[in-house]
Amino acid sequence: MTAQEVRLCGLLLQEHFGEVVERIGTHLLRGGAQNLRTIANETNTPLDLVKKSLCVLVQHGACEFGSGRRGPGSPVEYRASCERVLRVLRYPRYIYTAKTLYGDTGELIVEEVLQRGHMTMSNTVKTVADRLTHNMEEGRSMEYSEVVSAFSKLVETHFLQRCPPVAEMGTAATSITPATPGTPAASASTAPPTAESNPDCYKLPHVTLIGRGKRRCSSDDSEEQRGGKKAKMDSEMEFVGKSGDSGGGMYVVNLQRALANLARATLESVVQERFGSRSARIFRLLLRKRHLEQKQVEDFAMIPAKEAKDMLYTLLSENLVQLQEIPKTPDHAPSRTFYLYTVNQLPTARLLLQHCYKTVANLIERRLFETKENKRLLEKSQRIEAILASQQASGAEPEQLTEVEEMITAPERQQLEALRHHINKLDSTENQVDETVFLLESYIFSTKTK
């Protein structure tokens, strides 16, 4: 958990669950596994609030509990996980993907489960069906079976996953007292209620595999497809490789390499946008050729010496490029050492990921700041909207409505408009930075698990 990650997690927790949970959550993230009393003491929070917050965190999967370090008799310890909290940024994208694949029903199911952490199937189906019925026209109602089928499809494609049962905690010495009567009886569904949740298996559909998937290229394929595959093979991307000739040719989709290439493209585009196209050329050169001396960089990139030196030093100061010393003599004299410039893709990707986290945290803080600055104005406009709505509901004349609307002056209206525009922009930017975060995280994760 880097400092940037913890800061971002704190802001996300604060936005979604309030300050109390944020305090407990950041404390857990910084301090590792702790038990209940330690948390309460160190954060100076009343015990009941700590318990409530822990319930919320565990419900949403941000925190896990396990038996303590000193064996089964010691108090329960809680651990928070950074990654799970950071997923909160991605909720809109999950919901939108579910919508495009499974329609409104799928969208609502996913939204409900995301908001509640984990839920039983019967609860979800009931809530979603009621919501849909509420939004439909009079006389029509949503069938539970439709919702159930959408739910099952989501489970099959791993959008939703069943929570594993949790072992009883602290049962060694004390007698087990079942806290509440067992799982509530299912209301609508036939099967025993299963609690479903969205763990980190919840990725956008096209990247769920780490490793290789085989796809049979049958001879029934159209010519285009085969031509396309061949072209893919020939290109440097190497997403698809040939792995044997049985059955007319077996092809392999190498996701790891795909991710690496995507990450590389991201890095290159970052350099291009921030430092210009010539620096980007140098960067690409170094990625391809690994280690180069300064003179060679100038030659290959076809950039005059002075500018090349300048750009290299800028990239070096930003840590995007590293310097590798290769001594010729055992005394490492500077005049007799090779200094080679190099780019390591993985550490650079990690660096960029941390920059992204910092960016998102800054965006959130700026948005909170803007909201706070204009709190008075926002509250006024909300009150006026409420008045307008109630007047319209009770059937008022147009003069009364205009009178109420005029309570906001024109410059205030402009200010409100500008504020909304800014907040929308900041929100939208968060969503887009999250795309880059997803890409880089997937790449880094894929290199870890081998």
Next chain:
Amino acid sequence: MAGRGRGRGRGQMTFNLEDLGIGRGDSLPPTTFKPSPLFPPMPVQPVPLQTGEEVEYMLALKQELRAANKTLPFYIRRAAPKRDVDRYSDKYQSGEPKDSAIEWSPDWSRLPKELCIKVRKPLAKRHPPQVKQPKKPLVGKEEILTKLETLEKKEEAVNSEEEEDGEKKKTNEEEEQAEEEEFEEDFEEDTDYIMSYFDNGEEFGGDSDDNIDEATY
């Protein structure tokens, strides 16, 4: 000897200045008098944001989620800070939930026992001082149903809690104290006077004490 070298050229240093890239005859960069600006002008502008239906939809989703989160029971607010004087309206105007119980019902089989506040049976041994005392059942429903029992237990719990667990519970749990005080007024006076005869003038507000001797009609 100490003065040797002073005043000659730019001054002698222990390292070679040329290694830093500042050769002889070059002028140094201008000295700075204040910290660097907070938002320095950017050499290149960032790429404009994406637009499109997808982006707009996700933006709307995000804002709706944020707004909806505030209404869910998962959003935990601190109890309102205690005002300097207890007001009469506090009894009737409790907007914030004064209970310390959870407003939603999680699946307790998936949570460790110690997080459950409603349980009235003795907790596991990790709370040794309170093993004998049942946890304060401050949930509204249970109070209504078994009010007398609750009050009695609470009295015991209050007494023992104040003795044994003074460190955290007292100062921080304002809402519990507020409730305790409500009952303390009526029960914990060690006097011989029957409480119902005593009118300390609080609920009437504004009467001066001089008129108590006058007969009540």
